[in-house]
Amino acid sequence: MADIAAALFDVDGTLVDSTYLHTLAWAQALAQFDRVVPMARVHRAVGMGSDQLLDHLLGDERGRDDDAGIVAAHAALYARFWPGLRPLPGAVGLLRECARRGWTVVLASSASSRELAVLRRVLDCDEVISAVTGADDVARSKPAPDLVEAALGKAGADRAGSVFVGDAVWDVRAAARAGVPCVGVESGGFSRLELAAEGASEVHRDAADLLEHLDSSLLGRSGPGEATSGTGPR
Template sequence: MSQKIKGLLLDIDGTLIDSNDAHAKAWQEALAEFDIHVKYEDVREKIGMGGDNLLPLVAQLHKEEGLGKKVDKRRVEIFKQDYLPHLQPFPYAQQLIELLHKAGLKIIAASSASKEDLGALLKKSGVEKYVDGATSSDDAERSKPAPDIIEAALQKGDLRPSMTLMVGDTPYDIAAAEKAGVQTIAFTCGGWKEKDLQGAVAVLSGPEELFTKLKQIPIEEIPEKLHAMARSAL
């Protein structure tokens, strides 16, 4: 009997919705309000991590303590007010997840975003109704590149790592998934180059390219095709 992928762990920022630049700007602006000035590039390259990892690296602050807690709170406010209303999903993001849902895959969002941010991003990306569950930085002690969020998503979906794929856009997605025994399909639409996404079983331009590839396959064969991708570095 052919083996099939049963579940999909889904990053949202930079994978389905064009939000990575916005997150970086919100962090930079929030830090500046507390007279902490960091280069945009230094923040941007760390988007995909949660604030628990990002803040110590760019500003030597801790997200849950003192000034770090204030910066994180202000970052949330700036992002929601100034950036979230203007974000757009990548082309064919909704169609891709709808197709995977129709193919019978269990879809679990697995994001380093906070629970509050993730809920809003799922709505903006148009995939909320196709997602069977979600794990965020609130569900894990450590965010990506630690495997905690991936492991929590596997547990929530009652999924085996070998029968599951991660779809993400950063090296942190790949590292977190690998530590949990899950293979990753990576997209470059989040701003990372193909050379930065080593370890993924496939590197594609974004949702549209994967949708185009899968749309050519009978829908009942999609889980088998994904399993084949997970077992060969395409």
């Protein structure tokens, strides 16, 4: 596997402008079951899968009888926003340019397979995406490393030569636990300082900013097998 390098991408908040829609859907779903959580707190949990998010927001000692209903309510509420989903600036160009440079492009998202199908239609560049891994493929979602490791496995890629791109601290933590360097983007609402403090090798404003500065980033090299070294947070 050492000759295959993967560029692994989170999707929500990194490639598609959906973070705040998830925030609203989760807050409304929780409220339906009399769990009132401020949306600022909900936003900070977006990027986790539902298996981690509810424990994070409600505590792991709670009764779980309502969990399935909350998850189903979130899915239904979020689906209302599907027609308006759009790629973030530079997202599609970034995927295409990484593929052009020889990277194996992989999506590694905490979304369900149903949501991932929608997100892939929004991005409309399946021809440059080699593999996709979602929450349905693993037992634990981010910040556990399972999604990153599963994405590497699907791509047949070496973790030492691969790079993960994400917008949330949960992405940075998952990548670190999987032994993969992480490039952060601020488009999901986490700041440069927060992402860097968690261990992001570099941080960019969004996918467009990363694309503009690609040559000096961890993704700047062409083809697999070269050492990964970054310029640090910009």
